[in-house]
Amino acid sequence: ETGVTQTPRHLVMGMTNKKSLKCEQHLGHNAMYWYKQSAKKPLELMFVYSLEERVENNSVPSRFSPECPNSSHLFLHLHTLQPEDSALYLCASSQYRVTGELFFGEGSRLTVL
Amino acid sequence: QQPVQSPQAVILREGEDAVINCSSSKALYSVHWYRQKHGEAPVFLMILLKGGEQKGHEKISASFNEKKQQSSLYLTASQLSYSGTYFCGTAPLYNQGGKLIFGQGTELSVKP
Secondary structure, eight states, rough: OEEEEESEEEEETTTTTTTEEEEESSSSOOOOEEEEEOOSOOEEEEEESSSSEEEETTTTTTTTTEEEETTEEEEEEEEEGGGGGGGEEEEEETTSSOOOOOOEEOEEEEEOO | OOOEEHHHHHHTTTTOOOOEEEEEOOSEEEEEEEEOOTTOOOOOEEETTTTTOOOTTTTTTEEETTTTTTTEEOOOOGGGOOOOOEEEEEESSOOOOTEEEEEEOEEEEEOO
């Protein structure tokens, strides 16, 4: 496995379900990110995790809950979502504190019914 | 503040040139360019740091005008493989890591 891998690639859930998105990076990076990509909207940073700093975007609803157990794994726990949360959720990694490139996974396409 | 990209969409014939602009109302430290093909992950193209440095590889290059807080991406002699959505991501401060603010994207279609 190389790069950044995300599972599942597609997820359909009801508003009362609880599900999780998983991201794994094999690049030795020390920072991981969740970005949300909605149709006709720009990529929106949701959360950043690094060994040095955890940053939460205060505008993200509490129904999204991130978890980063180590520098290689990142989860996004989902519960009681709304239809407007349907989007492509992209995970990325990089070397934090370095102005460098982000390596993105292919994303998890979420549909909330 | 989200940077503004223009144009929103462009259609080219193979071999034609294109310019995509990214403008910010805030002072920037760096501008990052990515390309995303349909159903795929965004892929890094290049970073421009303040100082007006121009960068490029192959037939894709970019510039950063610090005074105007504007970056331009130049695609010359376009190829079919250039099709996709191009995003600029901006960082107002040094060491922002991946905390970029992205523009809305420019959809580029290259036809045979």
